[in-house]
Amino acid sequence: MFFVRQGPLWFRMTTGVLVLWGLVGCFMCLQQLRLGADAMGQASAYDRALYAALPNWYDPLFAVAVLTGLVGAVLLFMRRASARPFLIASLVATIAQFGWLFASTDIVAHKGASETLGLPFVIIAVAAFTLWLVGHARLKGWAV
Numbered sequence: 192m193f194f195v196r197q198g199p200l201w202f203r204m205t206t207g208v209l210v211l212w213g214l215v216g217c218f219m220c221l222q223q224l225r226l227g228a229d230a231m232g233q234a235s236a237y238d239r240a241l242y243a244a245l246p247n248w249y250d251p252l253f254a255v256a257v258l259t260g261l262v263g264a265v266l267l268f269m270r271r272a273s274a275r276p277f278l279i280a281s282l283v284a285t286i287a288q289f290g291w292l293f294a295s296t297d298i299v300a301h302k303g304a305s306e307t308l309g310l311p312f313v314i315i316a317v318a319a320f321t322l323w324l325v326g327h328a329r330l331k332g333w334a335v
Contacts, residue, residue: 197270197333198331209268210261210268212260213264214261219257220253220254223253252287256284260278260321263275263278263280267324270333271334272328272329274334275325278325281321285314
């Protein structure tokens with residue numbers, strides 16, 4: 192019974208990795224807030240112009256996306272079904288952030304799809320997987 196309540200080892204390991212993923216996301220957000228366009232290394236003139244043109248709500252939306260994702264991952268790690276609304280907020284904020292970036296700028300035309308779409312796709316996929324996982328854990332009795 193203890194095993195079922197805790198969840199299997201793969202679930203516990205996965206949720207631990209998701210907490211680390213959330214911490215990395217928060218670090219990257221802090222780096223962007225602190226360093227701006229140089230957060231990912233030496234920025235080009237295009238990167239600087241793009242970052243300067245971001246709307247005022249873009250960085251706070253990034254913060255909402257990563258903070259709600261981290262809170263949701265921690266709650267899921269603690270086997271709490273209350274992680275779900277945080278994970279929904281994180282996924283919605285992430286899609287809004289990247290959706291605006293790709294729909295409102297020429298970043299893909301300028302840098303190419305292979306350089307710009309990979310990481311956002313992975314981030315959205317991880318957020319969607321985490322949201323699925325909380326529902327699965329609730330059905331299995333691993334999250335209450």
